[in-house]
Amino acid sequence: MDAYALIADSDPRRLELYSGIVQQQGLQPVLVRDGDAARLALRKHGAPALLVTDLSLPRCDGFALLSELRKLAPEDKAPAVVVSAFLELRNAAFQRRTELGISELLAKSAPADSVNKAIVRALVRPKSVRPAAPASPPAPPTAPRASQDPRREVAMKEAGLMSGAPQDAGLERILRETAAAMGTSMALISLVARDRQYFEGHFGLPAPLAEQRGTPVEWAFCRHVVDADVAEPLVVPDAAQSPVFRDNPLVRDFGVRSYAGAPLVTPSGAVLGTLCVLDQRPLALGAEQVDALQGIARRVGGELELRSRSPGADxxxxxxxxxxxxxxxxxxxxxxxxxxxxxxxxxxxxxxxxxxxxxxxxxxxxxxxxxxxxxxxxxxxxxxxxxxxxxxxxxxxxxxxxxxxxxxxxxxxxxxxxxxxxxxxxxxxxxxxxxxxxxxxxxxxxxxxxxxxxxxERRLQEEHARLASTDPLTGLWAGAGAEDALAREFSRARRYGSPLAIALLDVDHLRRVNEQLGRSAGDRALKEVSDVLKRTARNTDVLIRWGGEEFVALLPGVGLQGGREFLKRLQAAVAAVDVGAETPLTLSAGLAELRPEDDLQALLLRADTRLYEAKSVGGNTVR
Incomplete structure (x- = not known):
């Protein structure tokens, strides 16, 4: 099999996002929705060129999957990008980052641009300088965690929830049917307040827990769902093996071995708690059953809405x-x-x-x-x-x-x-x-x-991301977009051992154009040069506005000789541009070819040094 990326996430929309990014890096994506399928892919295809995995996966969690991968290959051979919606899972991954070979660690709420950068960094980072793992622990939420909001319990009680009334027979029936459908011994409707989780409904619980109708909030698996970056299920296939949950009193003292909880999301977007299933053995639920659990959670949410006495704040x-x-x-x-x-x-x-x-x-x-x-x-x-x-x-x-x-x-x-x-x-x-x-x-x-x-609203977000990645004057890559494009082509050349040339370009005498004709004329000159650059380059070449009067042309599949021929054509085309200045435009260039020992910074530095040499002899020169 060609170089591949193994992508494990139970959410099909996330699989689609990650798949598009790794394909841009020249990797063939292998998509799975649970940990067992991921382990099967490892046995079938061997170590991937990249692993992108959620930590919360059905059947086998991300921690176990990473351990399996490290039996096959170290981090420098198979980097891993790890994502999770749950802060404490990310913290645990950070603590074990060296052992598990975690290259990048992200919140599930990270925008696509940040995911793209993390994947590129994981692939590009040369072996000689690859750090053991992310340099800093996951940042805590900027706002207080939802579970710690003292208004939660007041609002739920005003809505007729957490009242202490006998368990509703209709909810108990739903929970009995849920446990049967999921093949588990226990099912709960857990509402999370600041100090405790309250069992609005329960089935199959050990007697002490059923009598208490709740636990301290620190024990609550459901608390992680309420505090998550995005509203999604938490699946713990084997809590006894989980670095986050193995010391939880529910696991240690009450025999809870596994958990899957789907968020109870109100129409206003608040997460009250979860509909969850628990068992005293490892959980065998697949991704489709987790989908079904979310459907049942919507039904429970409807029942709670009907019981609510409050029309809501919205x-x-x-x-x-x-x-x-x-x-x-x-x-x-x-x-x-x-x-x-x-x-x-x-x-x-x-x-x-x-x-x-x-x-x-x-x-x-x-x-x-x-x-x-x-x-x-x-x-x-x-x-x-x-x-x-x-x-x-x-x-x-x-x-x-x-x-x-x-x-x-x-x-x-x-x-x-x-x-x-x-x-x-x-x-x-x-x-x-x-x-x-x-x-x-x-x-x-x-x-x-x-x-x-x-x-x-979404288009404005996309436009802001686009403006951060392109130069508004020339339409070429710039800023974060430039960094990603450079890293992507460098990574591809490294992976396939193909030639790669880079040219740093400087428009000579642009200051004179500005002085003679004004800044607007200088901008027109830069736009003309960028248009010439686009016409001269191939579709596969990467063109960047580097800043001021400088540009970058990254030429995949091209060595020094091909780069010189490209620059000769480009200089001739630029010389034909007439911007009305006394001194015609010319172009200086520094050209470098990728060497086996290069990282991206070394390649850029060599091209920059050669551009300086070209400018120092008067310009209109390629070095």
Missing amino acids: PLDRTLAALMQALRTSGAGEPLTGALSYVREVFDALDVGMVLYDGRRQVILANRSAGRFIGAEPQGLTGLTREGLVETIAALAVDPADLRRRMHVLPSGPFAARDELELLRPERRTLRWVARPVRLPDGSDGQIAIFTDITV
């Missing part, structure tokens, strides 16, 4: 509660369809998409914005089942299978959810999807889905 929450109350008042004794006529115009005036389902999960109302987002007339959505509407939306998605996974819920019962959906048609959009149960005027429990277009 303005839309309060508006919706008032709207449903108005429906119940104005529609009393009327058919549901008649009551809905009171609010149809209100719904249509909103710029968020709203879809209302009846108790059978059929669409009974969709507003104009919902129809606009998915390219349909609102009346045409009425009567669709929820499954039918999801399929309609999935057909428009960037990744239909991933959208179905994100919108998956149990076939019956209330649910609460919040996620982001990427659509390609009828135009490219990012929608925030929020779902919650509502009590309808006829007394039945319906659902409402709210779709908010956050495309502009």
